Amino acid sequence: xxxxxxxxxxxxxxxxxxxxxxxxxxxxxxxxxxxxxxxxxxxxxxxxxxxxxxxxxxxxxxxxxxxxxxxxxxxxxxxxxxxxxxxxxxxxxxxxxxxxxxxxxxxxxxxxxxxxx
Amino acid sequence: xxxxxxxxxxxxxxxxxxxxxxxxxxxxxxxxxxxxxxxxxxxxxxxxxxxxxxxxxxxxxxxxxxxxxxxxxxxxxxxxxxxxxxxxxxxxxxxxxxxxxxxxxxxxxxxxxxxxxxxxxxxxxxxxxxxxxxxxxxxxxxxxxxxxxxxxxxxxxxxxxxxxxxxxxxxxxxxxxxxxxxxxxxxxxxxxxxxxxxxxxx
Ligand code: SF4
Ligand code: SF4
Numbered sequence: 001x002x003x004x005x006x007x008x009x010x011x012x013x014x015x016x017x018x019x020x021x022x023x024x025x026x027x028x029x030x031x032x033x034x035x036x037x038x039x040x041x042x043x044x045x046x047x048x049x050x051x052x053x054x055x056x057x058x059x060x061x062x063x064x065x066x067x068x069x070x071x072x073x074x075x076x077x078x079x080x081x082x083x084x085x086x087x088x089x090x091x092x093x094x095x096x097x098x099x100x101x102x103x104x105x106x107x108x109x110x111x112x113x114x115x116x117x
Numbered sequence: 118x119x120x121x122x123x124x125x126x127x128x129x130x131x132x133x134x135x136x137x138x139x140x141x142x143x144x145x146x147x148x149x150x151x152x153x154x155x156x157x158x159x160x161x162x163x164x165x166x167x168x169x170x171x172x173x174x175x176x177x178x179x180x181x182x183x184x185x186x187x188x189x190x191x192x193x194x195x196x197x198x199x200x201x202x203x204x205x206x207x208x209x210x211x212x213x214x215x216x217x218x219x220x221x222x223x224x225x226x227x228x229x230x231x232x233x234x235x236x237x238x239x240x241x242x243x244x245x246x247x248x249x250x251x252x253x254x255x256x257x258x259x260x261x262x263x264x265x266x267x268x269x270x271x272x273x274x275x276x277x278x279x280x281x282x283x284x285x286x287x288x289x290x291x292x293x294x295x296x297x298x299x300x301x302x303x304x305x306x307x308x309x310x311x312x313x314x315x316x317x318x319x
Contacts (some may be wrong), residue, residue, distance in 0.1 A: 038207060039207020041169070042169075086168075093266075103206060104202060110206045112207055112209060116170060116171040117164070117171075
C-alpha cells in the first residue's frame, strides 16, 4: 500500500510485507535466505515426540521462529537453517521433550558459508 | 619482501572471543621473541559481540618488516586454527588456502570424523587435533583486551594455552620456551604441546 510519509515522500509496502502497529505478526511470512544462521550452533535441540504435548511454548519462546506447528500432522517442526542453538526452547519446554545434542553428531543440517555471515 | 606467513584463528563471538584473541597475541609475542616480525589483530569485518557468531583472528609472520599493514584479513592462510570444532561444519575454513596447508582443531573427536566435515581437505598436508577444553576446561570471557585495550585478566589462562602449545608443536613457527614466558597456564600449554594428535595427509 502506498503511503505518504512527511519528509520521505511516498513509500510503497507490498501487501504481504505490511505489519500492524507494534509489528506483531501471526507468523513469519517468509525466510531470509541470505542470512542463514545455522552455523552459530554448537548444539541443536532434539525433540522427543512421545513427551511433547504440543503446548507451543517452544514456538513462542524461540527468538528466531524456528519451531512451527504442523496442524495436519499435529507435530512441532524444527527449522534447521536458522536455529542458532541458543537453547532457550530447551530451557522453556515444560515436559523435557527437548534436549541439546552436539551438532557434530549429525552429518548435515548446517548451511556451510564462506564467511562468518 | 620476504614471505609473509598468514595464520587465521576461528572462534565464536563473546564465549570464545577472548580465547581466540589470546591465541593470536601469544603467537605474535612468541614470534617477536624469536626476532621475527609479527602482526596480530582481530574484530575486522566480524561481529565479536554477538554470542556464538563465528569470528576470525589473524596473525602475520615474516623474517622482514611486513609492509601490507592496511589489509586486515588473511586471504591465503597457511595455518588455520579452530577454537571450537563445530565451526568446520558451518564455514569453509580453508577458503583461500594454497595446497599444503595446516589445520589445527580444538576437539576431543577423532581426526577422521572431523575430516568428514571438510570437503576441500585435499588442500591440507597436515591436520591436528588438541582437546583444549579437556585440558583446561576454562574459557575466559573478557572484553578488556579488544579494540587495542590492555588485557587486564592476563593472557593464556584458558583454552588458548593448550592451543598455542599445539600450534608450536605442529607448525614449528613458534617456540615452546617463549610460550612458557607468556602464557598464564604454563602446564596447560605444555599439555597441548605433548597431547596434540597429528596426521599427515597426501
Ligand atoms: S515446548 Fe516442549 S512440549 Fe511444548 S510443544 Fe515445544 S517441544 Fe513440545
Ligand atoms: S535453540 Fe534457540 S534458536 Fe534454536 S530452536 Fe531453540 S530457541 Fe530457537
